[in-house]
Amino acid sequence: MTPEPGASSGWWLPLAGAAGFVLAWEAATSGFGVPAYLVPSPRAVVAEIADFPGWYAEQALYTTLIALGGFIAAAVLGLLFAIAITESRLLERLLFPLFVALNSVPKVAVAPLLVIWFGTGAEPKLAIAFLIAVFAVVIDAALGLRSAPRDVLDLATALRGSRLRILWRVKLPAALPSVFAGFKVAMSLALVGAIVGEFVSSQRGLGHVILAAQGSFDTPRVFAALAILAVLGVVLIAAVEAVEHRIMPWRRGEPRRRVRGAEA
Amino acid sequence: MLAAPEARLVPPLIVAEGVTKRFGDVLALDRLSLEIGRGEFVSLLGPSGCGKSTFLRCLVGLDHTTEGVLTVGGQRVTDPPKELGLVLQRDALLEWLDVLDNVLLPAEFAGLRRAALRPKAKELLHMVGLGEFLHAWPAALSGGMRQRVAICRALLLDPPLLLMDEPFGALDALTRDQLNIDLHRIWRERGMTVVFVTHSIPEALFLSTRVAVFSPRPGRIVDDVALDLPRHRRLAVKETPEFAALARRMRGNFEAMGLIRDA
Ligand SMILES: Nc1ncnc2c1ncn2[C@@H]1O[C@H](COP(=O)(O)OP(=O)(O)OP(=O)(O)O)[C@@H](O)[C@H]1O
Ligand SMILES: [Mg+2]
Numbered sequence: 001m002t003p004e005p006g007a008s009s010g011w012w013l014p015l016a017g018a019a020g021f022v023l024a025w026e027a028a029t030s031g032f033g034v035p036a037y038l039v040p041s042p043r044a045v046v047a048e049i050a051d052f053p054g055w056y057a058e059q060a061l062y063t064t065l066i067a068l069g070g071f072i073a074a075a076v077l078g079l080l081f082a083i084a085i086t087e088s089r090l091l092e093r094l095l096f097p098l099f100v101a102l103n104s105v106p107k108v109a110v111a112p113l114l115v116i117w118f119g120t121g122a123e124p125k126l127a128i129a130f131l132i133a134v135f136a137v138v139i140d141a142a143l144g145l146r147s148a149p150r151d152v153l154d155l156a157t158a159l160r161g162s163r164l165r166i167l168w169r170v171k172l173p174a175a176l177p178s179v180f181a182g183f184k185v186a187m188s189l190a191l192v193g194a195i196v197g198e199f200v201s202s203q204r205g206l207g208h209v210i211l212a213a214q215g216s217f218d219t220p221r222v223f224a225a226l227a228i229l230a231v232l233g234v235v236l237i238a239a240v241e242a243v244e245h246r247i248m249p250w251r252r253g254e255p256r257r258r259v260r261g262a263e264a
Numbered sequence: 265m266l267a268a269p270e271a272r273l274v275p276p277l278i279v280a281e282g283v284t285k286r287f288g289d290v291l292a293l294d295r296l297s298l299e300i301g302r303g304e305f306v307s308l309l310g311p312s313g314c315g316k317s318t319f320l321r322c323l324v325g326l327d328h329t330t331e332g333v334l335t336v337g338g339q340r341v342t343d344p345p346k347e348l349g350l351v352l353q354r355d356a357l358l359e360w361l362d363v364l365d366n367v368l369l370p371a372e373f374a375g376l377r378r379a380a381l382r383p384k385a386k387e388l389l390h391m392v393g394l395g396e397f398l399h400a401w402p403a404a405l406s407g408g409m410r411q412r413v414a415i416c417r418a419l420l421l422d423p424p425l426l427l428m429d430e431p432f433g434a435l436d437a438l439t440r441d442q443l444n445i446d447l448h449r450i451w452r453e454r455g456m457t458v459v460f461v462t463h464s465i466p467e468a469l470f471l472s473t474r475v476a477v478f479s480p481r482p483g484r485i486v487d488d489v490a491l492d493l494p495r496h497r498r499l500a501v502k503e504t505p506e507f508a509a510l511a512r513r514m515r516g517n518f519e520a521m522g523l524i525r526d527a
Contacts, residue, residue, distance in 0.1 A: 151356040158324045158350045159373035160343070169372070173360040250360050250401045 040220040048224040056209075060228050063194050063205040066122060067236065070129020071190035075183055077130075078137025083167070085138075086145040103135045107193065111200040125197030125205075132193035133186035140182025144175030177251070180244040187236050191229070275338065277302045277425060277457050278323065283332035285318050292318045294482035295332065302424070305451055305458045307468035309514065310478025311523050316461045319483065320429050323459070324350060336425065349418030349426040349456075353433050355410040357402040357417075363389065364398040367416045374421065381420060388416040392446060408439035412446075419450065426451075429461045441499060444470055448497060465514045466502055469493070477517050487517050 022042050028034065029041040036044055049056050081099070085092040107128055114124035148171045156166045198207025206225045213221035245252065278300040285293040292315040300306050308316045321327040322334055325344040336345045349370075357366050367385040368378045389395055392412040402410055411431060418426055432440045448471055451458055462468050468475045469491060477487040491510060493501060501507055518524045 149354075149356070151352045151354050152358060154321075154324075154326050155350060155352065155356040156373070157326060158344045158348065159370050160346065161373040165373060169369075170358065173358070176360075248360070250362075250403060 037217055037219050040223050044220050045223045045227055048220040049228070056224065056228060059204060059206050059209050059225070060232060063191070063198065063207065063229075064232060064236070066125045066194035066197065066205065067129055067187075067191040067232075069122075069126045070193050071133055071183075071187050071236075073126070073130045074133035074137050074186050074190060078134045078182070078186070079141050079179065081134075082138050082141035082145055086142050086171075087163070087167070099138065107132045108196055111196055114197075115201045120201045120203075124200070125194055125202070128197040128200075129190040129193030132196070133190040136185040136189060137179075137182045140178045140185070141175060144178025144182075145171050147178060148174035176244075176248055180240065180248075183240050183244075184237055187240050188233055191233055191236065195229070274302060276300055277337055278459070279333070279335045280319070281333045283319070283322065283329050283334055285315065285322060285327070286330045291482040293322075293329075294484050296484055298476060298485055298488075300457060300459060302457050303455050305460065305471055305473045307460045307462055307472040307475045308478060309462060309465065309468045309475050310483065311480050311518070311521070312463065314478040314481050315483030316478055317429050320427055320459065320461060323427060324348065345425070347421065347423045347425070349421075349423040351411075351414050351418045351426070351428040351431040353430040355402075355407075355414040357410055357413055359402050362399045362401055363394065363405070363413050366402065366413055367420055369417060370420045376421075385416065385420060388419055389413070391450075392416060408435050408443065411435065411443065415443075415447070415450075419454075422454070422456075424456050426456050426458045428458065430463065431460075432467070433463070440467070445499065447471065452496060465511050469507060469510050469514070470497060470499075470502060475514065477514065480521060480523065486521070487513075489513065 026042050029036075029039055040048075081095075085096050110131070111124070111128050114127050118124040118127060152170055152174070153166070156170050161169070194205070195207040195210075198205040199211055202208040202211075206229055209225040210222050213219075213225070276299040278298070280296055280298045283293055283296045284291070296315075296319065308319065310316050318327060322329050323336065323341060323345075325341045328342075334341050336348075339345065358369065361369070364382070364385055367389060368381060371378050371381040371385075386395070386398060389398060392415065394409060394412055394416070397405065397409065402413065405413065411434075415431070418428075432443050435443065444467060451471075458471075460468070460471060472491055473495075474488070474490045476485050477489075478484070479486045489510070493504075493506060493510075515524065519526065
């Protein structure tokens with residue numbers, strides 16, 4: 001569970017992996033003379049971003065906000081829905097099959113419909129990011145909420161705990177590892193959803209950048225947007241992991257509340 | 265040997281009369297009758313799968329009897345009785361609460377102020393030698409330490425009734441002896457009623473004032489022995505002739521049921 005400290009922790013190994021990838025890419029493009037309109041070299045991509053840093057930052061920010069908005073909606077509503085279907089057999093039988101059926105409709109195919117409903121602003125993109133992300137949250141959170149050990153639940157029942165208290169003190173904490181696994185998948189799916197939304201209709205965002213650059217065969221620009229997306233993905237997942245880390249100190253093995261520990 | 269119920273002035277704390285429990289086609293308990301008086305330490309001794317846990321779960325209100333009457337403190341058990349301590353084979357600690365908060369859980373669930381019970385929780389943990397681990401996570405404790413935390417949790421509100429389902433079954437022999445000694449002392453000092461499920465003849469004899477022997481499934485009580493051993497026991501009691509005679513009698517029960525065959 002807890003990775004041992006030393007060579008395997010910290011930022012060095014992931015950075016080395018990324019650096020190796022970029023070097024291999026550079027070697028492939030310059031060494032084999034791949035034309036820049038097919039695959040530009042990493043240097044060309046960096047130069048492209050360096051030429052318009054403000055503009056790229058603006059597009060990236062727009063996409064990030066869409067993805068984050070969709071993710072937060074999916075996290076909150078997905079968790080609530082998971083609680084509803086795990087607490088009530090009736091709600092589960094009534095709603096879960098419907099939810100699975102609706103989820104089976106490809107979201108990409110629904111996107112144009114959302115544009116008709118919500119117009120061309122941020123709303124349809126948020127909606128797509130939400131729709132793509134929510135399934136992972138519901139499935140993983142429901143799994144987690146059902147994973148509380150039987151004997152712990154028995155004990156809580158024997159202590160005459162109310163359902164709300166058992167949910168809050170037992171089922172939700174037991175579910176957290178699964179919930180966060182779902183959150184991480186949902187976070188990267190929300191980013192996909194934001195791009196899909198921008199593909200369908202947009203004047204802003206990285207998805208729009210890619211689509212517009214494709215029209216003018218501006219491959220370095222496409223690659224610049226893709227590179228930014230890749231970095232965004234890593235940063236957003238790392239942010240979810242940081243929250244996970246803070247919220248589950250018992251999985252880190254660190255003593256709790258040192259201040260109070262001293263008073264004992 | 266069975267304390268005659270009519271001789272008692274106070275009514276028994278627990279009364280089981282013709283308790284039957286079926287799980288579908290499986291008959292787990294068959295017309296089981298048993299009375300347990302206040303302050304007794306009763307061990308339920310029996311082979312695996314005979315329905316001991318089922319009986320305990322019915323007492324706690326986690327399961328319901330199919331037939332028969334089961335009362336605790338004169339009340340028929342429908343939901344979990346108030347003021348009851350429970351210790352299970354697996355310690356059932358909440359991994360996400362530190363040791364002290366785990367012990368304080370019954371206070372929280374009973375809607376009491378945790379701050380008011382914190383000194384009591386600390387005192388209990390000190391008593392079982394865990395004074396230095398108040399803020400450790402359960403994951404950082406050994407099996408024996410975790411089980412001690414579970415016992416402290418069960419004792420927090422001074423329940424008049426303590427139910428224990430093979431609490432030491434998963435521990436090594438040394439730790440088990442030590443926890444037996446600790447539990448015996450706690451019972452002597454507090455005088456609560458204990459119902460203790462175990463497979464172990466020496467453990468049952470060392471701890472109890474009375475041992476009820478279960479038959480293989482469907483569970484019934486085939487022997488019920490009030491132990492004539494000193495109230496204050498040391499481990500050395502196990503080497504006395506009285507203890508040996510009682511152990512022989514228990515073993516005889518299991519041999520008669522065909523559960524042990526001596527070579
Ligand atoms: N929820 C259940 N559903 C179906 N059968 C059950 C259930 N709980 C217990 N049983 C059955 O009832 C019988 C008694 O089980 P119980 O757990 O009470 O035994 P036990 O005496 O506690 O055994 P052990 O000493 O191994 O813990 C077993 O045959 C078991 O298969
Ligand atoms: Mg059992």
